[in-house]
Amino acid sequence: MSEAKRGAEGARGSAEGEQRRGTLSVVPTPIGNPRDITLRALDVLRTAGLVAAEDTRRARRLLDAHDIDVRVVSCYDHNEQARTKELVDALNAGTDVALISDAGTPLVNDPGYLVVGAALAEGLRVDPLPGASAALSALVGSGLPANRFLYVGFLPRKSAARRTALTEIAPVAATLIFFEAPHRVVEMLADVCEVLGDRSAALVRNLTKSYEEWLRGPVSQVHADLAARDEVKGEVTVVVEGAPRRDAAAGGVGGALDPDRVIELLFGAGLDTRTVRSLAGALTGLHRNEVYDRVSALRPR
Structure with missing residues (x-):
């Protein structure tokens, strides 16, 4: 056998001997309407060796609805740090892992940051899939400028801390996107109006569900509408006009x-x-x- 041929076969054998490492896929799931899941997301979930989910029970309902049989483990705020090593070990061993949250895109106010960071640090492939996002859906439906925006997420629960946080972002010349709990949103809007001024705003409850509701107008008007109700329910996203340039x-x-x-x-x-x-x-x-x-x-x- 020629030396060149022996070298080629040796290189091939070495490549074949290298163990394949898995891919971490970040998979968005529906925020309300169950049909808002992509075909690609379903393909990834079907072929994954492991699904890491914020809530295993909700994940199982989603997977069962699409006849997907795969092992599911929990990965939420209180165990993400401990779970991360297990998931990275599985990826290094060649298992493809799909990361999902309760609804929407993982990491966006949901767990997953530690897992993604650790996977990247190991040189593993991270594949973020496009899909459902309450923040982006609220932004594009708000009627406010979408060319520049800041996702703020949840403000502090206490009014004093909330006002401090609002003061810090008051000069930002970009549309602001907030999440808020329904039982705090009236107080939150009052602080927004006081600190940021009576800017244009949009509030949406229960995005993509059959009882989705939009309120648009000055912050004071949206606040007054909700304050007049006996109770506010559902998932709430608030979009507020940015400061003038x-x-x-x-x-x-x-x-x-x-x-x-x-x-x-x-x-x-x-x-x-x-x-x-x-x-x-x-x-x-x-x-x-x-x-x-x-x-x-x-x-x-």
């Missing part, structure tokens, strides 16, 4: 307008304090608290 608000050459000069000119035109605050905020794009302080300091005595 500083460059757009300036409207001229040379950058943003000088807020103090704007306030002085408005007072010089004989406008009352409330009108000056409103116009100064709209013209400069400053946060309402900063406008309030500047107007108070510059108000004629």
Whole structure:
């Protein structure tokens, strides 16, 4: 046998001897309507050697509905760290793993971040599938700009901490997307209106379900509608208009307008304090608290 042939066969044998490593697929599942699962997602679930699910009972209902028989293990907030090593070991041993959450896309306010990070650190293949997402569905149905957005998720439960978090994102010139629990959403909207101002907003309950409901309008209007109800139920997503762009608000050459000069000119035109605050905020794009302080300091005595 020639040396070249022996070398080729040796290389082939070495390649054949290498153990195949599995793929971690991140699989979105329906957020309401059970038909909102892709054909590709079903293919991946059928061929997976293991499914890691946020809730094994909900996962089993989904799999049974599509006649998929596969081993399922739990992977949720309280056991994800311990489960991650087991899943990475399975991937390294050649098992394809599908990661799913209760609804929507894993990692987006759901478990999975530790698993994906560990898989990537091991040099394993991670395959994120497109699919259902409450955040994106709410955004595109809100009527608000979708070219720039910030997914915020859940705000803190306590009002003081919630207002602090809102103050931090108040200057962001991008549409804001929030999740909120139904029993807290009225209080949350009141804080949004107080801190961010009465911006345009959209609220959707129970996305993709037969009783899906949309409310659109100023934050104060959406708040008033929900506050008048005896109870709010269901999964809630809130989309709020972003802060005005500083460059757009300036409207001229040379950058943003000088807020103090704007306030002085408005007072010089004989406008009352409330009108000056409103116009100064709209013209400069400053946060309402900063406008309030500047107007108070510059108000004629």
